[in-house]
Amino acid sequence: MALDLKDKWIWDFWFAKDGKDYHLFYLQADRALGDPELRHWNVSVGHAVSQDLRHWTPLPDALAPSSPQSRAEDPADSLTTWTGSVVRDGDRWLMFYTGTRQSEKGLIQRVCLATSDDLVHWHKNPASPVLETDPRWYDTLNLDHWHDQSWRDPWIFKDADREFYHMLLTCRANTGAPDGRGAVGYASSTDLIHWQAGPPLFAPGWYGEMEVPQVACIGGRHYLFCSVSVKYHSQAHLAEGVTPLTGLKYFPGDGPLGPFHTEGSGFLGADARGSLYAGRVVEGPDGGWYLMAFRNLDEEGQFVGGVSDPLPIVQGEDGQLSLAPAESGP
Structure with missing residues (x-):
């Protein structure tokens, strides 16, 4: 039942809910490229719809x-259209996504914008990019420290009490050991066009990257989710005796903007190999919460490239999250 395409690899994805329909937007590239690593530089955004997530x-x-x-x-997205999110504003939909330029060899990432009236036909906003890295708090390009200028995976949500919007991003703080600067960045807006960057929302010093961030309220508790990799655990974190895993990491919080806590943090669907990656949590049609992720590496370490079926999330009385057997899905 999982989403697989015979001619394309699929990896990072994001949702938009419209009535009973779940719209899935995903990164894709032709399998004819041969080498899965080439997919990042030969990417487009695909689209599918479902009412049951299967x-x-x-x-x-x-x-x-x-x-x-x-x-x-040289447009801000002349080389890539990478991971983003979709939000609704009245009768229109806005897709924020990551763009990189050919002239910069994809090394510098920016937030771009497209809009739609129907979730199918998208028009790029001439104001793109709408947000760039702010060096007051975030690393700019320094190849001695890291392989790119991280400012990607924008995830937007509306404030519950006012006309105000929050954006979370994959980024790197500009202080600390280079291998532990991975952080969840922050920006805000009153109109979804003009954005103001602020200090990192969360920067534990544990990873070089904290990818595809998301905040969700499950059972009345707030959680920050992000994806981390074995290869990007910092030396300081490893020195604490942790077992490095690849997959979805979560941190409990006091609210949608935190503060978020390292105590009680855990993983969902993670393992040492990296079977699943770039996980998203989504509320299913039955009201339950599910993990979905792209299928990353098989038992031989080969890239798969497809979207998993929804995996039910169980919340313990202490707020800890785990996965239930897949057969209990929506």
């Missing part, structure tokens, strides 16, 4: 990198 109907592709109209032009 049976998916493909729809027309949503986005692809922009083609420069002249030699002097």
Whole structure:
């Protein structure tokens, strides 16, 4: 039942809920490339819809990198259209996504914007990029410290009490040991167009990257989710005696903006191999919460590239999260 395409790899994805329909937007690349690592630089955003998170109907592709109209032009997404999120604003939908430029060899990441009236036909906003790295708090490009300027995976949610929006991002703080600067960045807006960066929302010093962040309230408790990799655990964190895993990490919080706590933190669907990655938690049609992720590496360590079926999340009385048997899905 999982979403697999014979001719394309699928990896990071995000949802938009419209009535009973779950719209899934996902990164994709042609399997004809041969080497899965080439997918990152040959990417577009695919689209499918479902009402049960299991049976998916493909729809027309949503986005692809922009083609420069002249030699002097290099749009913010001329090389890649990477991971993002979708929010609703009245009768329109806004997709925030990660763009990189050909002229910069994809090393510098920015937040771009597209809009739609129907979730199918998307139009890129000429204001893109709408947000760039702020060096007051975040690392800029320094190849002696890291392989890129991380400022990606924008995840947006509306404040519950006012016309105010919050954005979380994959980023790196500009202080601390280089291998532990991975953080969840923060920005805010009153109109979804003009954004103001602020200090990192969470920077534990544990990882070089904390990818695809998300906040969710499950059973009245708030959690910050992000994906981490075995290869990017910091030396300081390993020195604490932790067992390095790859997959979805969660941190309990006092509210949607934290503070978030390292005590009680845990993993969902993670293992040493990295079977699943870039996990998202989503409320199913039955009201239960589920983990979905892209299928990353098989038992031989080969890239798979497809979306998992929903895995039911169980919440303990102490707030700890775990996975129930898959057969209890929606």
